[in-house]
Amino acid sequence: MEAGNNRPIIIKRKKVIAGGGHHGGAWKVAYADFVTAMMAFFMLMWLLNATTEQQRKGIADYFSPTIPINRVSGGGAGAFGGDNIFTRETLAQSGTGGIANRDGDEAVDVGATAAAQETASLEDLEAALLGLGGESALSDNQLRHVVTRLTDEGLVIEVFDMPNAPLFYGATDTPEGVTVQILEMIARILGSVTNDVAISGHVKAETVVRLRNPAWDVSTSRAARTRLILEAASFDPDRIARITGEADRDPIVSDSSSIRNNRIEIVVLRSDL
The missing domain is CATH 3.30.1330.60 (OmpA-like domain)
Structure with a gap:
């Protein structure tokens, strides 16, 4: 075999970049967040339309930050000194109820119900x-x-x-x-x-x-x-x-x-x- 026929073999390795080049997959995450936010928004609109005023008031009361936390032990085993979180009249060492007293709102509700x-x-x-x-x-x-x-x-x-x-x-x-x-x-x-x-x-x-x-x-x-x-x-x-x-x-x-x-x-x- 002649020396001129001994050609070097060159192997090219092509680098494949996943995710569409320089864009990557970040847009998919952003799009998913957008769809989730829109779903939550439309669910909120639907809930506002599908619930009564009394039900919405109950939901608002649930998230209302009017429930005091008892910082002083009342002798009970619970975090609230042995008293119930939903006690309206008294809470250990605090003298106030666990639920905000909404007598005015209750009067309005009773009047609206009667009407x-x-x-x-x-x-x-x-x-x-x-x-x-x-x-x-x-x-x-x-x-x-x-x-x-x-x-x-x-x-x-x-x-x-x-x-x-x-x-x-x-x-x-x-x-x-x-x-x-x-x-x-x-x-x-x-x-x-x-x-x-x-x-x-x-x-x-x-x-x-x-x-x-x-x-x-x-x-x-x-x-x-x-x-x-x-x-x-x-x-x-x-x-x-x-x-x-x-x-x-x-x-x-x-x-x-x-x-x-x-x-x-x-x-x-x-x-x-």
Whole structure:
């Protein structure tokens, strides 16, 4: 073999850098932290929407730094001197309760609960009258004269005139037969609650100017006749809080001369007012 054929063998070793070169894998860690943070954020939003105010208050109290740590031994084996961490009145050697006394908050909670129960009771009354949850206590002919609405004062029950179907004869306080039937049914339904009621009469405005406007007398006498019909249907007269005649001063529709303004309003008053 000739000397010229003895060529040196050169081996190249290629260095492979893992992780995408100079970027490394740090971006993956950062991305994972971002996704985790977003997940925690959306879980927080969901919890705020899915929990009640009372539940959120309980969670806040759990993390509230109002639980004192007993630094002086009270003779007990526990870290709190033998007393319970949740004792409200006394904690060994401290004289204060382990849970912050939130009497003001409790009073607000009790008031809110009572108001919610009151609203639920009025809604049940409304449902029984109008048949919102099933069959109505009123017939279709009677039901077309009645609408209700919940207000800050209570449940307002409106009984109003329909075209060619008035509640009273002419401009008098003599009720039509359907009016008596509606008021008797309302009296029976109101027997399921103990709330006081207020009665007011309303009439439409006259299209011509009269020397003596009968609106005040008519609205007042109709409210008084409504009271008599309710009492005749065994409604407790002591629950009548007031009777007023509003004349044509409180129209329910923009056209003050519309017969829709001829109405009797029976307000089931909230008991906390």
